[in-house]
Amino acid sequence: MNWMMHWQQYFEDSQYLEALVEQGFVVLDHALPESLYMALVLESREDEHYQAAKISTGGRLETVRSDSTRWIESDPTVNRQAGAEYLEALEALSLVLNRALYLGIRSVEAHYACYQVGQFYAQHRDNASGSDVRAISTVLYLNHGINQVDSNNWRAEWGGALRLVDASDAVQDILPIGNRLVVFQSDLPHEVLPATVVRRSIAGWLRRDTTV
Ligand SMILES: O=C(O)CCC(=O)C(=O)O
Ligand SMILES: [Fe+2]
Structure with a gap:
């Protein structure tokens, strides 16, 4: 898969870049090829190795966030192919955004996240205070076919919005x-609002350092 071409198709369109620069965010629907998306959905549902999520200062504070996470390894000997492919996609996204916006991104990191019913993540920023090492945050949602709703839909009344x-x-x-x-x-x-159904995703960060 040529991921740079994939992302360029979006970001050649100046509206997407402008949204990211001016509004600070952009939403891409049907972002990945269906085959990789479905493979990630399945991989995200392998429930072992999820751990109680930590906050950016290192500790766990259930008043701040209550989800569980599983970091994606780029190590090819780890038998989680879809996640490794997704890291490659994020690396290519970094290159495309670096070229367009001179962000100086040098590495990526990502984890699966699972929010059980009622779990949430209170309002926060993705850097510890005083740090700007994370330049761009990404979230890919993996809520496929929940509660018999076909297509990739999510109903507003379930909650769970990213606010x-x-x-x-x-x-x-x-x-x-x-x-x-x-x-x-x-x-x-x-912040992540609580939902009435399980909510799955991959949170990924494009970083200015190479320590990960
Ligand atoms: O799942 C989301 O919509 C956002 C998650 C988030 O903010 C984080 O993991 O830092
Ligand atoms: Fe966040």
Whole structure:
């Protein structure tokens, strides 16, 4: 898969770049080829090795976030092919955004996340205070065919929106529809609202350092 060409198809269109720069975020629907998307959906449902999520200062504080996460390894000997392919896709996205916006991104990291019914992540930014190492945050939603709703739909009444305060201070509620990718500036405040169904995703970060 030529991931650079894949992302260029979006970001050649100046509206997408402008949204990311001006509003601070952009939403890409049907972001991945269906085959990789479905493979990620299945991989995300392999429940072993998810761990209680940590907050950016290192500890766990259930008043801040209550989801579980599983980091994606780029090690090819780890038998999780879809996740490794997705890391490659994020690396290519970094190159495309570096070329267009000179962001200086040098590495990527990503984890699966699972929010059980009622779990949430209170408002936060994706960098520890004083750090700007995470330049761009990404979230890919893996909520496929929940509760007999076919296609990749998510109903607003289930809750579970990503609530983002955008670059013009407007509050944006973005539903976690399957195969939707949200790309946003990591310094924007955002939160995950609780949902009445299980909510699955991959959160990924495009970083200015190479320590991961
Ligand atoms: O799942 C989402 O919509 C956002 C998750 C998030 O903010 C994070 O993991 O830092
Ligand atoms: Fe976040």
